[in-house]
Amino acid sequence: LTQHKVKTLAAQRDQVELLHTQLTSCLEYVEGSLTTGTQEEILGMKGSLLQQISQITGDFNSGILAPKEEANILLVADSDLHHACKGFAGVVDQPEKPVCPEKCYCTGDGIKSAKIGELATFIVHAIDRSDKECRQPVKGLSTELFSCRANTKVDCQMRQVGESKYEVQYQPVNRGQHQLHIRIKGKSIKGSPHTVVARPSLQS
16 A cells, blocks of 8 residues: 555656656746847747747646545455555554463462462463463452461562563461462462462571
């Protein structure tokens, strides 16, 4: 579409430049005649002068001065437009797909074990329905860690560390089993809830 428009305007520009050259030649001819000849000579040349001006300006069409609208708008199917835009400032990406909780998963030691009084870490990987990394910000992602022994909740800190990755850290205070729940808008992700075993650290 863009190349076709440029080609159309380039052809129109050539026409305008040719017309400009003709009009300039006509003007120079008239000015030269008025400055070099006597009044009698100028009047005698009037007929031929008018004829030449008529020849030069006879084909003048003021419509060519306005930019043509050809190829400004082209309606095509979405698939055709996507194909046509390849290679022009990169491939046009399809709309991002939303995150799919059932396909998201976690990695890291923090989903299995932890040491009392020390930070444990794991990563939540956001995946969309086509099994690709979800680049959209994931809304409604929550983590909860409960101590089965003390029946208390452990605070979890979460931050985004990549387009589709979220780092979660927590620090257990009670030994024994914990239940780790990871949800997106109330729906559990793959493998959730995880059973985490907290043990005393070597320093305690």
